[in-house]
Amino acid sequence: MSSLSVYHLSSPELPNKVLTHFEDIASTLAEQGVRFDRWQAAAKIQPGASQEDMIAAYQAPIDKLMTERGYLSIDVVSFNSDDPQTAEMRAKFLDEHCHGEDAVRFFVAGRGLFSLHIDDYVYAVLCEKNDLIIVPAGTKYWFDMGEHPHFITIRLCKSPEGFEASFTGDDIASRFPLLED
Known part of the structure; x- marks a missing residue:
């Protein structure tokens, strides 16, 4: 959930609030300029589906979002605990960073924890299958895929360079809870 x-x-060590209802999550994040939404696939995605099949299953909302926000580039990222670079990749994503444009992630499968550092607060968003999160350009955040990661996400941006991260050098992520497997 x-x-x-x-x-x-x-x-x-102690959250001010914990929300689990979609509407509450979406409205609280919207107050910070972050979009949180849910999409449903137009067709069932079979295990082992190609990137093209995954994108096609969500083509209508993807096209709408690309038109609304001017995104031009799309790719699919798939990661699981069988990957030999799991520990290295997890450590990299756990460093606070930001992007020069919106960070758009749609979860086709699995889950991940986005922790957004906005002013004096951290908004830890556990995203799961069918969740879309749009983190505005310049927002500092870190991402935890967990010790045993499993996720497939569709990423959108205006240019391939938009995926490049600028790391802040702050160790803030080490002070907050991680994703528990």
């Missing part, structure tokens, strides 16, 4: 835990920077 998707959730949102909101922490004040002064108390990373």
